[in-house]
Structure formats: C-alpha cells, structure tokens
Amino acid sequence: MSFEISLDGKVESIEILNQNGNTIEVLVGGRKYNLDILEVEEGIYSILLEGKSYNVELTPVDNKKYTVHTLYNSFDAEIIDAESRYMNSRKGDIDEEQSFISTPMPGKVVKILVKEGQEVKAGETLVTVSAMKMESEYKVSSDKKVKDILVKEGENIDGNQPLITLE
C-alpha cells in the first residue's frame, strides 16, 4: 500500500523500508532516514536520529489526522491513503465550502441569532458560545442559507459538533 503524508498542507510520499525493533528505515519525499523511535507514553514519542534526541507529541484529531507538537513548533499532519485519495477526488472543491458551524472546544450555546431557512450574509454572526467565562461569536464565511439548527440556547455542546447546517 502506498501512502502520502500532508504536513501543514505539503504532501509527500512516505514509506517504511525496514524495521528492526525500535529502529526503522524510512523514505519521506525521497529523503532516507534511519532512526530509533519509541512511544514512551501514549502519544509521546522519543526519537533518536544521528545522535539528536527529539520528543514528539501527537494529539489525534481523527484516525488519519494529528496535531503534532515538537519543542518549538506545531504541525497539522494527515495521512493520505488510497481511500483518502478516492474521497478527495470525489469531493473536488466541495469541502472548501462551509457546510456547518461548529466550535473547536466544548462549551454552552448562549444565543442563536438566526432561524431555519434564513438567508445570511458573509461575516454575519449565527451563534455565540461560552466556555471558561469567555463568549465567542461564530460567523458564516460566505453568503448562505441556514438549513437546520441542531442545538438550543443553553445547551452544552462538544468540540467540533455541528451546531447549524448551511446550504
């Protein structure tokens, strides 16, 4: 199976050539590495490469996506397998479009400012959500029509949960 990886949007091929215990030989975008990689705690890897010691922390976003932290930097990584390629080829540009409003963190819906079926303009605030004593406004990115409102004012929500769908 052939894989690619997207790191902060840049896609390159990736392949494990050999593995022996913790030691692996890998080809990334044509560059070959021999490294010693060990998951020391769940999601925390210790890597030794040419003597240097690296600590890499992974926070899975879904089963193919990670937020990755090193000492000084953060990255978004996504594994691209045959399935992803197929899905991407089918979706075309559609996933660029905003199809729903969600929040990155859990919180509580404070106010819903629109009704189902309402036409909304780019930049209009649709919903405000509070978390940790701070209220945030969530806006629509382009002219849309409100399809379904999935939550009620006062309701507690999870992070990344669709709140309002758009069409």
Add this chain to the structure above:
Amino acid sequence: MSFEISLDGKVESIEILNQNGNTIEVLVGGRKYNLDILEVEEGIYSILLEGKSYNVELTPVDNKKYTVHTLYNSFDAEIIDAESRYMNSRKGDIDEEQSFISTPMPGKVVKILVKEGQEVKAGETLVTVSAMKMESEYKVSSDKKVKDILVKEGENIDGNQPLITLE
C-alpha cells in the same frame, strides 16, 4: 451471587444493595454505608462518606487480590466468590505449604545453591537474586525436596515467577 471479602485475613460478607451513578449503598459485615465512589485515575478511587474525603489506591495482585493503600495504612484484600470457596474447600491445608520459591520483584538469578532431587532443610538458602545493586537470599520454610529448577544462573526473572518447585 454472594461475596465475601478478606481484609488482612479477616473475612466478612459484602453486598452492594443499591447503585445510582457514583452513589452506592453497601453492606459490609452487617454494617450499612451510603457512599459516593469515583475512580478518578486508573486504580485510584475518591470516596466521600459522611462528608469525609478518602483516597484509596488499589494495586491488583491478581484478579481477586489487591494491595490497598490509604493515606496512613496498607491492606491486603481478597474477594471471595463461590469459586474461591470451592477451591479453598478442596485445597484444605495444602496452600499453606510452600510449593515453589519465587521473589516479590523482578531481578537476576545470581546463584542456585541446590540441584534437582536434592533434599533441603528448613531455612536453607536455595537461590540468591540481585536487584538494584542488592542481593537477597531465598530460603525454604520447611524440610523439602527440590523438584524442578526452572531458571538458570544469570537469567532475568519477573516478580512472583516460580524459580524452583518443591515437593
């Protein structure tokens, strides 16, 4: 199913009468308690009983035995179910007898002082094991005969692993 629990050797009946979320009603040795019990980390329980806050740490020894730590004390707890009672009734006094030599911690076998088939006297050292720069001698508790020697000198061993069986 009826259960008993042995705490530091004292056996009493135990039964959960009611449960509602974290809150349970329990009968231990005829004493009834209503408490709020929550596993806050794996093996660490927070218990609220009549306002008092207790922290109890469990270290499983096997699937029915625990070493339990509270702030000031340690306990050995064992759950006694129908199976244990049946096993206990069959074994009679046999499990009082030492049937093998083992160590409580992982280590390395330094020296084996006996041969298979050898008769040994109570108090005789059969094997020495080192761990963390310290050597410990393991003795037999009563007159026995060495049956099988399961490890070799220089071998690394796990805790509670049988090293030498006796008959």
Add this chain to the structure above:
Amino acid sequence: MIKKILVANRGEIAIRVMRTCREMGIESAAVFSEADRSSMHVRFADEAYFIGEAPSNESYLVIDKIIAVAKRCKADAIHPGYGFLSENADFADRCEKEGIIFIGPSSFAINTMGDKITARKNMLKAGVPVVPGTSEPIKDIKEAVGLIMDIGLPVMVKASAGGGGKGMRLIKEENEIIAGVSAAKSEAKAAFGNDAVYIEKYINSPHHIEFQVLADKHGNCIHLFERECSVQRRHQKVVEETPSPIMTPEVRAEMGKYAVAAAKAVNYASAGTIEFIVDDDLNYYFLEMNTRLQVEHPITERVVGVDLVKEQINIANGKKLSLKQDELTQNGHAIEVRIYAEDPDNNFMPSPGLVKHITEPLGLGVRHDGYIYEGYNIPMYYDPLVSKLIVWAPTRNEAISRMKRALFAYKIVGIKTTIPFLSRIMDVPSFRKGKYNTHIIQDNQKYLEPKNTATQKIKDVVSITAFVDYINKIEAAKTNGKANAVASKWKMCGRTRNMNRL
C-alpha cells in the same frame, strides 16, 4: 483558634490554601459543584460537600449554600481564595453574623475599596497619591468638558463600580469628550447597573506595580515589597515578577509607606494588595486595592520567605504580626507565569477538555501550583487558569533562563495551553532588558506570534512519527479488532524489550 477551614473555592487556589492548612494542622473542607466531583481539591481536602449545579451562580457564588456547609461541617472559618466570593462584602458580613471567621478584611474595607470613587476620596484624605482627576461622579456631561480640560488631555473615563476594562473610555481630543463620557456612562449602566463615572488623567506607557501588605487586628501593618505586573493581555496579568526591574530603593520605600497608609486608612486586617500605576519617570499613583489574596502572591512568598496564607490565618486568629518591617528583605528574583487552557495560536480560544498527559517541571528554583492531573477533564464553566509556574534565582537573568528551562520541560498533552506563548514572552527583547510597560504584548506581536522555525529534518521527523503512530494503530486494529485496547506495536515492542532486558 481555628481548627477547621472551609475553602470556598476550587482549582489551584483551593489546593494552595489546603496545603497550608495541612502544614498548620488545621482540617480543610472542600465544596464542589456538579462539574467538580473529580476535581483535585475534592481529593485533597479532609472533607468535601456538594453545593449545586456547575454554573458558579448556582454553586460557588451562592452565599446560603456555602454558609450551610460551614455550619454542617462545623468549620470555624472560611477562606474565600480569589475570585468568587472573595471580595463580596455581603458574604463577609454574613460570616460575621453566623459566627464564622471570614479569612479576609472587614466588609467596611471591602466596600470602601470596592467603589472606585469612595476609594479615591479615602486615599486623598490619607495623603496617598492618586491619579489626577475627579473625586465626585460626573453628573452633567457638559460640566465634564471643563473638568477634563483642567486635568489636561488625554484622560480616561472610568465607571465607579467598574473593573476588567468595562465602562472605560480613553479621550485624546477635546471634540471626543461628550461622546466618550456618554458612551462610558451607558456602558457602566449596562455592565454594573450604575452609570456613575469619574475622570482620571491618562498615563502614557504605564507600568502596573502593586505592593503586598499584611495587617493584623491590632493596628500593625507592614508591606512585603512590590510585584511588577505590567505584562498584561486584555487587562489580564500574564507574567509577574519581583523585584520590579524599574524600581529604585528610594521609590520602593516611599511606595511601601503609602501602601501601608492606604491599608490603615480602611482599618485593613488581612493580606491585601495596593495597585499603583507608575509612569516611566517613576511617578506613581494609587489605582485600587485588591482586598484578597492575589493570584501572583507566590513570587512575594519566594523572595520575602513568608507563607501569606499562613499569615492570613494567623491574623484571622487574632494573632499579632510576627514579621517586622525592618527585618524583611527581598532575596533574589522571582517570576510567575500563568498557564491557561487557551489556544495561543488561535486568538486564545478557551480549551477545556481531557488532560491526557502531564510532565511537570521539577528541580532547583521551581515552584509549581496547579490542580490538574492525568485523566482530568477540565470543565468549561470556570476560569481557564490551570497552573502557575514560579521560579526563583539569585538574579533576574538567571530567573528568566530558569523559567525558559521550566517551560521547556512542562508538557500538557490533550488540551491547548499558553505555555508556548509564555516561552516567547521570555524572549521579547524589552522583557529581557526589563524595560517594558503594559503595552508590551500589543507592541511585540512580531515576537509573540508562532513562528515555524523547523528545519526539513524536523518536519520529516514529525511526518515519520505521525505515520508510525498511524501504522501502529492500523496493525493493532487488524490483529485485535479493537484499536483502543492495544498499546501501539512500537510501544509494546519497546516495553517488551525492556522487560527482556530485565
């Protein structure tokens, strides 16, 4: 003598208070809301009582519930921490009425200092310098023009009942006056139900410097020197240090005397903080008094060598202060940073949620006051402060290096935190030089934004790690059917090899 203290708070400050209780042999009782059953303060306390739903106005802010628990568990005293009921005069009064010791000042001191105009008047009477401005609420908007032109532009219009930047307007030009005062009044009305505003001269490039005071019930009052709190983001302190890098011994002595005078003016008896606004020429003006323990109190504890909570409890017990002003000194330099569950790369969006792993910074000169643990789910209802890191070193430069080292070693996996942002502050040139004012964060965005400095090699290491983890999970799922149940193959491999080595 106090034998049991109810701590009417949660999070790091509840635990910090309980630590001192434990050292003093005093029992501690926690209160907890529906969201806090698994919170560390419940586990740390000797006793713990449920007080209601998660929102704080149904639990931590309900005076009746707190008092009921105190009576039920026979607590002698209540420590309010900071926030919640700590500066609520009604609560202090209620405690007194119920025969429970409130570990804090009298309701008179809280009330006097809580209203800005009243506080200004009292400070003027006590001879404490205040920012030039008005001492009476502005009644007539037209009259404001003359007053403001007398004081001299620029000025700040402030709500008398205000706080947190609400009901404030900066006026730079004469033609902005009427609109500005009107806006401040209506904002004050909306925010505090009181449209009283007053006018203060606006201090350019201001420094925020505060003095810690301790006063007992026998009229003794001392100060424990200053804290420099100018590193602020949206009027919230982010980094604090002591001594202040701009302070001189002479000005320190003067300000300390005024801080003591300010506390005495309201018959203060507890730990309190006098905040001053200071300009580049070290002109200083009383800003307000915080009539409670401050978040940043540990840097004073470290440099002066006192336990401020212990002092509060001793004062509440009616003891005389054992510390003498002329025996106190500042030893070395301390810095505190506040670690929030916020995403510094995404407009400081709150980031509650499950804490998967924590590696705490240890070693020489590091104090850590936190409350989260591995497996803890940080609730969304309360303040995003997860911990405070306090370092000490003989010199300021060494303290900055130590803070950077501590932040380097501090890992929290699962939620976003401000740790990288704080680390970048330590490298801002004006911070390094100790030449900064309250504009430091807005003026140094270029140093504070995340920069991707990664080499190709580091990027490849990141790609490889993500890929290895992905492959591990796939293989685990294949052989096991349950991705969650299996530790990754690499992990198992590492562990097994370790075991074999044993």
Add this chain to the structure above:
Amino acid sequence: MIKKILVANRGEIAIRVMRTCREMGIESAAVFSEADRSSMHVRFADEAYFIGEAPSNESYLVIDKIIAVAKRCKADAIHPGYGFLSENADFADRCEKEGIIFIGPSSFAINTMGDKITARKNMLKAGVPVVPGTSEPIKDIKEAVGLIMDIGLPVMVKASAGGGGKGMRLIKEENEIIAGVSAAKSEAKAAFGNDAVYIEKYINSPHHIEFQVLADKHGNCIHLFERECSVQRRHQKVVEETPSPIMTPEVRAEMGKYAVAAAKAVNYASAGTIEFIVDDDLNYYFLEMNTRLQVEHPITERVVGVDLVKEQINIANGKKLSLKQDELTQNGHAIEVRIYAEDPDNNFMPSPGLVKHITEPLGLGVRHDGYIYEGYNIPMYYDPLVSKLIVWAPTRNEAISRMKRALFAYKIVGIKTTIPFLSRIMDVPSFRKGKYNTHIIQDNQKYLEPKNTATQKIKDVVSITAFVDYINKIEAAKTNGKANAVASKWKMCGRTRNMNRL
C-alpha cells in the same frame, strides 16, 4: 568556554545536571544502556548515545565507551554526576589526556582523598582534626594490640581502601582485638583486593555532619556551611537537613575553616564535601572527603541560594569563584528525603517495575528532583533512588510540617517506595526535637514500623473500594470480553457524567 557537556550518568542526577546546562545555554548529551532507552534522561537531553548492555560494568562504568561518545559528539566536557565514574581518578586522567574537561577535581585530589590512610596523613599535616588512631597500615596483627590499647577502647578497624561499611570491625574488649583485626583484613582483601587496615577511636553516639566546599583553579576556596546527615539506615543516608540542629555558630565557623583547609591541602578545584564525625559534645573529626557532587546537595542550594552545578561548570571553565565567604549566609531551614523503590514493610526489598501513576507534591517551599514518569519501567540494574524531595521553610518546625504535607501529597502507584517510612521518620520524637545521632533508625524501630491505626470505618471503605473495582472488572469483562480494554464502569460513569455536565 564549554559548549556541550556529556553527562556520564543516568536517573535524577543526569537530569539535574542537564537542567543547569539548559539554563546556561550549554548543550547536553546523554549516554544510555540497553535498559535505559526509555529513561527520562534520554528524552531530556539534546543528544543521546547508546553505550552498551544494561549492567553498569558494560555501559556506564566503561571509560572507553564514554570517551568515544564524547569524541563523537564533540563534547567539551564530561559531568560524571555521583556514583559510577565520579570518583575514578583514571577517568579524570583519561579525560585530561583526551583534551576533554572533567567537571570535578584533579586525579591527584581524587586519589589522595580516596585512600583513607593517605587522606588521614594529609589532614594531620594540614592541621585538620582527625579521629585519634593510626596513620600507617597495620602490618603486624600483634602490634595492633599495643596500638589499640594506647588509643583506648572501643576502636573501629577500617579498610584503607574501604567504603560502605565493608572491611569494618568494632572492637570493644581487649580479647576481641586479634580476631577483629584479622577479620577486617581478610574482608578488606576480599572486597577491595587490598588488606591494608587502620585503627580509629570509636565515637559513641556519633553525628555525621558534612561541609560543602567550592574551590576554583585560582586558589580560592569557600565553604557553604554544613549538612546534617545522621539519619542513616545501614550506613546509607535517608534524610538530610541544614542547618544541623546541634550546630553552634562558633563550631560552624571552626569546622568551615577546617573544611576549606582540607580542600586546599589537596589543591581541590570543584565542588566537594568534607565529612566529619561529631560527638555529643561537638568534638569533631575529619572522616573523609567526597570528591564529587553529593546526592544531598540541594538542601545547601536552597538555604545558601546557589546552583552548585553551575558553580562546578564555571570552575571547570576556569572562572574565578564569584561567591565570597563573608557574603554567604544560611537562610531558613531545608530538609531532603530520599525516595527509594524499596518496600519499607518488607525489609526494604528492592521494588523495580512499572510506574502506573504519579502525583507529584507541589506548592510553596517544595523542590522535587526525580526522573520517573507514568508508564516508566524502573529497571533492576541500578540504584533504587527514584527521587528526592526537598523542602524549605523559615524554621525547622515549619520545614518538618511542610515535608509531612509534601509526603502526604506524593503518590506513586505500581511500585513500593519508602514514602511511608520517611513520613514516619518525621514523627520520631528525637527527630522532631533535633536530638539524634546515627543510631536514630535502629533506636526508634517502634516508631518506624508500620502500624495499622485504621478504624473499622476506614477498613470498610477499603473493602468496599476493592469490591467495587472487582465488580466493575467482572461486569466489564462480561459485556466486553476484554477486561483490560474497558475503563471501569464507575470510571466511565464518572467521566460520562462529567461530559454530560459540559
């Protein structure tokens, strides 16, 4: 100037050294054995190199391997920590020959102080008081009788090359002399390959008090006051404190001067420790010098306010000491306890293995130097020290209370540790009073044995907890088929409710 330091050690001390490297902007390189790939010092370092099999004589003790790594990674200097190669004169020599800075004293100082008889002679020459006894090895056993009777019984026969209590014999009666000396000689021969023994007067109820010294390469030498190390179990220090509760300012000044004289007598240039044996009347005698950083160095760091590793590195860089003797003071009181992976309720049996959970003590006045983490498997090959807890408070009594509070909050699940034993030491009356000597542990067994003080209610809580956990696992196994995969039902329940509350 040193730019990269190879740390030729593991565990807490390797990390402690690396922390200072990081604060000084010096890169650190770790070395690790087969058993230590997942050890924290490998993760904490900038670089890490494999050096061989788990047993230390195939890895951490192999001079050639350490030197090869230093050359490969272009380290300017090697810090040996304590133990392993830290007092190996050949290693110091080899470093010099290879052009690598050894962060420690010269091989001359190591050798001179390493041989007890040579050290005694040098100390006598330098005017430092030594325990009355012989300065030459005992050649003829018969001659020993006369010598011993001159010194006066009781005496201790000691191996010249000795350490750790081996080759030592206490002789109380004249008729024990010949047998005792013979036994000591043959034990010394077996343990050290050298049967040279010497005789010292035996000090009854001895105190072990040591002085920290710092000496640079320019002939400057200072002391940083004493550490009281009399709380020992089988000649191993367990608890250390500073200042010593039995010390007077006069004796401190005298002993400090002798400590400096002792270091100067061997042209010492690094951090070192002069150990004295002290009797109840404060008569003191040089015992030995440890030519390295001590395990217990943090209490001095806290009370004097210095970073001893930083001083070592500066000295190795050829810098002059910046500290002046008359500017140093002892501020407050510090106590260290050593936490070992040993079972105090089972004859201190070693307890290596998997660390399931750690809750670290935090807050005011607590320093923690450790290296283990959740999920770490403590290997069986090395010293059982897992961490050191250091507390500071203005007074000794407050420091003891703080240590008890810190030990209360310190939880390590999965392995057995000495935490409960250390907590019991804090309650031994002679320790509380500060009136103890090296017999404190053997004389206070009744206070130090585990006592089950639990009420019936606590026992029932324990039974219920174990039972609930058992039932959870059973039910989980029933519904899921895999006991390990499922969090307990109660846990899930708690978590879910928390989630719902959000």
